Amino acid sequence: METALTRLVGVTHPVVQTGMGWVAGPRLVTATARAGGLGILASATMSPDRLRAAVREVKERTDAPFGVNLRADAGDAGERADIIVKEGVRVASFALAPSRELIARLRDAGVVVIPSVGARRHAEKVAAWGVDAVLVQGGEGGGHTGAVATTVLLPQVVDAVDIPVIAAGGFRDGRGLVAALAHGAAGIAMGTRFLLTSDSTVPEPVKARYLAAGVQDVTVTTKVDGLPHRMLRSELVDALERSGRTRALARALRHAAAFRADSGMSWRAMVRDGLAMKHGHDLTWSQVLLAANTPMLLRAAMVDGRTDLGVMASGQVAGLIDDLPSVQDLIHAIMTEAADVLTNRLPTPDGCSA
Incomplete structure (x- = not known):
């Protein structure tokens, strides 16, 4: 299936695996690239040296195109951009x-x-600045999210810009791909669906929590880092929502220290990034401090398997997923179903299916 996305980045299928922190590492990205999709490495939780090593690991495993996700407000964004350029x-x-x-x-x-x-x-602004495409995430998407549903936001953006638009938030199968194409998108991006594959390095007990969740078990909270964050409801999330301001800020300080030690960042670099985040999001200092919670709470679940100590970012679509296919099988199933819908299930002018 050729679209503006596949032509732009050189992949076979218009399916993107998003850059999820602690999840989208070399193994998952390589599997996606080999299956013909666009895999995106998550660099925000990597030091520059780790990022360089991860890029080279993917390149050793496949010659298919892939990408790297960057934090635009990070103080070392320029250094990371240099790595992307130099590593091809x-x-x-x-x-x-x-x-x-x-x-x-x-x-x-x-x-x-x-x-x-x-x-x-936002799409209009970055299009005017010369970006090649935009990824539009509706409120159904996992992690930091907005309040507007994909089915409302996507056509707005498609009508507003003349560059390829990738749809994210609520996608898991070929029917969703066809729906996105019908709205004018050039492809779909998925996070939770790729997290729930056999190629994902997320611990199996954590995957089991996702598979057991219903749609109503996915919630939005501001208690993790001060911004709307969609994740699985858990005992920890409930505790965070009940915790007071002083306790929350003390926890954030501990997590900031832990992330500094893990990432090798200096306190000066962390303060610099905090200032950039404050101005970029128009946050209070309390919200900036709370943001220190996110990397370590995600790591506790996604790396260490401690669902009692960590949070599990999740799209609402988790409530519809009940299997763990390989990435190869997932993308094949998506494209097969999309072709079937386009060929056999769309209504004809007389009102009957084709």
């Missing part, structure tokens, strides 16, 4: 809008730039 990575994706200068720098080096957006005005 095809795509740079961003959770926030990169600067005009960074966009130009990457594009001049032949890198495809695809930021994520959650509003029409």
Whole structure:
């Protein structure tokens, strides 16, 4: 299936595996690339040296295109961009809008730039700055999310910009791909669906928690880092929502210290990134401090398997998933079902299925 996305990045199928922190490592990205999709490495939880090693590991395993997700507000974003360029990575994706200068720098080096957006005005802004495509996530998506559903947000953005639009939030199968294409998207991006594959390195007990969840078990809370964050409801999430301000800030300080030790960042670098985050999101200092919770709470679950000590970012679609296929089988099933829907299930002018 050829679309504007497959032509832009050189993949076989218009399916993107998103850059989930602690989840989207070399194994998952390699599996996605080999299956013909676009795999995205999550770099926010990696040091620059770890990122370089992860990129080289993927390149050793496959010559298919893949990407790296960057935090546009990180103080070392320029250094990470240099790694992408020097290592020949095809795509740079961003959770926030990169600067005009960074966009130009990457594009001049032949890198495809695809930021994520959650509003029409954001898409219009980055399109005017020269990005190659945008990934639009509706409120159903996992992690930091907005309040507008994909089915409302996607057509708004498609009508507003003349670059390829990738749809995210609520997708898991071929029917969803066809629906996104019908809205004008060039492909779909999925996080939770790729997390729940046999190629994902997330511990099996954690995957079991996702598989056991219903749609109503996925909630949005601001108690983790001060921003709306969609995740599985758990005993820890309930405890966080009951905790007071002083206790929450003390926990954030402990997590900031733990992340500094794990990432090798200096306190000065962490403060610098906090300032950038504060201005980029218009946050209070309390919200900036709370943001230190996110990396370590996610790591506790996604790496260490401690669902009692960590949080599990999740899209609402987790409530519809009940299996753990390989990435190869997942993408094959998506494309097979999409072809079947397009060929045999769409209504004809007389009202009957084709």
